[in-house]
Amino acid sequence: MRRVGVIGVGVTPFGKHERSSAELFAEAAAEALDDAGLAPTAIQAIYFGNVVGGPAERQLHMGPQAASILGLPWVPTTRFETACATSHAAFRHAVMEVASGTSDVVLVGGAERVLDIPTETATELFAYASDAAFEQPAGLTVPGVFALIARAHMAKYGTTEEQMAHVAVKNHRHGALNPKAQFRKEITLEQVLASPRIADPLKLYDCCPFTDGGAAVLLASEEAARRSRRPVWVLASAAASDAMCLHDKKDLTRALATERAAQTAYRQAGLGPKDVDVVELHDCFTIAEIVATEGLGLFEPGTGGTAAEKGWTSLGGKLPVNPSGGLKAKGHPIGATGAAQIAEIVTQLRGEAGPRQVEGARIGLAHTLGGNTATVLVSLFGLE
Amino acid sequence: MITLQTFFQEARAGRLTGIRCRQCSELAIPPKEFCPSCHQRAWEAVPLAGHGTIASFTVIRVAPRGRTAEAPYAVAVVKLAEGVSLLGRVIDIPFDSLRIGLPVRFRPLLTADRTVVGFGPA
Numbered sequence: 001m002r003r004v005g006v007i008g009v010g011v012t013p014f015g016k017h018e019r020s021s022a023e024l025f026a027e028a029a030a031e032a033l034d035d036a037g038l039a040p041t042a043i044q045a046i047y048f049g050n051v052v053g054g055p056a057e058r059q060l061h062m063g064p065q066a067a068s069i070l071g072l073p074w075v076p077t078t079r080f081e082t083a084c085a086t087s088h089a090a091f092r093h094a095v096m097e098v099a100s101g102t103s104d105v106v107l108v109g110g111a112e113r114v115l116d117i118p119t120e121t122a123t124e125l126f127a128y129a130s131d132a133a134f135e136q137p138a139g140l141t142v143p144g145v146f147a148l149i150a151r152a153h154m155a156k157y158g159t160t161e162e163q164m165a166h167v168a169v170k171n172h173r174h175g176a177l178n179p180k181a182q183f184r185k186e187i188t189l190e191q192v193l194a195s196p197r198i199a200d201p202l203k204l205y206d207c208c209p210f211t212d213g214g215a216a217v218l219l220a221s222e223e224a225a226r227r228s229r230r231p232v233w234v235l236a237s238a239a240a241s242d243a244m245c246l247h248d249k250k251d252l253t254r255a256l257a258t259e260r261a262a263q264t265a266y267r268q269a270g271l272g273p274k275d276v277d278v279v280e281l282h283d284c285f286t287i288a289e290i291v292a293t294e295g296l297g298l299f300e301p302g303t304g305g306t307a308a309e310k311g312w313t314s315l316g317g318k319l320p321v322n323p324s325g326g327l328k329a330k331g332h333p334i335g336a337t338g339a340a341q342i343a344e345i346v347t348q349l350r351g352e353a354g355p356r357q358v359e360g361a362r363i364g365l366a367h368t369l370g371g372n373t374a375t376v377l378v379s380l381f382g383l384e
Numbered sequence: 385m386i387t388l389q390t391f392f393q394e395a396r397a398g399r400l401t402g403i404r405c406r407q408c409s410e411l412a413i414p415p416k417e418f419c420p421s422c423h424q425r426a427w428e429a430v431p432l433a434g435h436g437t438i439a440s441f442t443v444i445r446v447a448p449r450g451r452t453a454e455a456p457y458a459v460a461v462v463k464l465a466e467g468v469s470l471l472g473r474v475i476d477i478p479f480d481s482l483r484i485g486l487p488v489r490f491r492p493l494l495t496a497d498r499t500v501v502g503f504g505p506a
Contacts, residue, residue, distance in 0.1 A: 124448035133388050134413075137500040138473045139444055139451045140459050147442035148461055155440075155484050200443040200479075243420075247413060247461055247469040252440055 005225030008036025009343035014331030024214030049087035049110025085370030088338025109216035163305030175325020182331030211331030236268035258295030434490030472501030
């Protein structure tokens, strides 16, 4: 298999947009092409992620639509859907296309547009990622899924609502440094704890927002990447799954798919958690960040809450997590999220993250989770 | 073979059905084609008594479209006495008495066209 490099990244501002998902992806792709110094005609395949475009925009088959907007209607495109892990799953397949020698330059990413539909409709559409026989009819929502996980984690490890609130405060502090973040304001522990309840014990500020946005990553073979400005190498890209229904999971306090994907990724790269300098992980809810830091082996099981509380995961801490602001403050356009996390890791490793730069970062990890923790992607990136 | 359709037909009549692997005795909630433990295809239907305890719970306050009039409502993962877990709506238990370990009992929640797994007081 050939070595694969990231040669360009692009992310739209996250927040409210008036353009379609395909347009948002094309905007991010144009930025990635500009970043790579490539003409659009260099792209040999497009891997595109979108989740709720069918019901939300009455648009399926967005891949060719995005290619057409890019002026590349002949380029083969494929759309991916693994709930919130969508564009990271697309990324892994794009890596394989380049690694296999099938293509030399591939565009991958995704987009989502949901802020023009009412909250209860978006809540319904996102809940489609839960099981349609048992979970949706019971009225389970995505916040509800993570509330059930939070309650179990609190009971087993003594994790507190204050520790979860620390995750939100930290990610907002980081997001305030990111010009593309949806929320660029700091919040206090008291604000988080006093915010309206969504699904007990989760409150509004424990939850990431609904977001419009697009993100794109350009991949190239080693030979093509060596001609680019500053390639960042893909050291590993791994996927894993777990049971779809919450009631089929062996332990609600663990994300087994995260553990499996991380083990595979570390093995592929010949690295371990101690080698990682910067992490972008899936903090769709504050408890999700705590469980992910444990599942990735960054902190011992049960100590993810302590890590947030003690500031270990803050910029300047022992292992900065979500310097972009994470899904919590940067925003979570679900089809774009994985590619946006990867774009942040690439920016960090190049040393181009400005005030949110993790000094001296050489190895970065991106972690994206889909649905009821049933799909997880973990990729590792490094410099020469 | 217990399909989703037969599971919910039985549930509508108040009967909860699990599947047990004749090869390795793994107990599961249907539908499953192969046993996730031994990978054989040797299921038999077994009745579940419907008694269990709450493994985790939440009170949903922001509900999806179509359910906003029902909110707030509680959802729980219940560990059944036979050892398998099942997720459902909590019925007729005050929110402030919900706790992990609380005994509950299966009770189907019926609408004209739908059967939902529910759990009420033991």
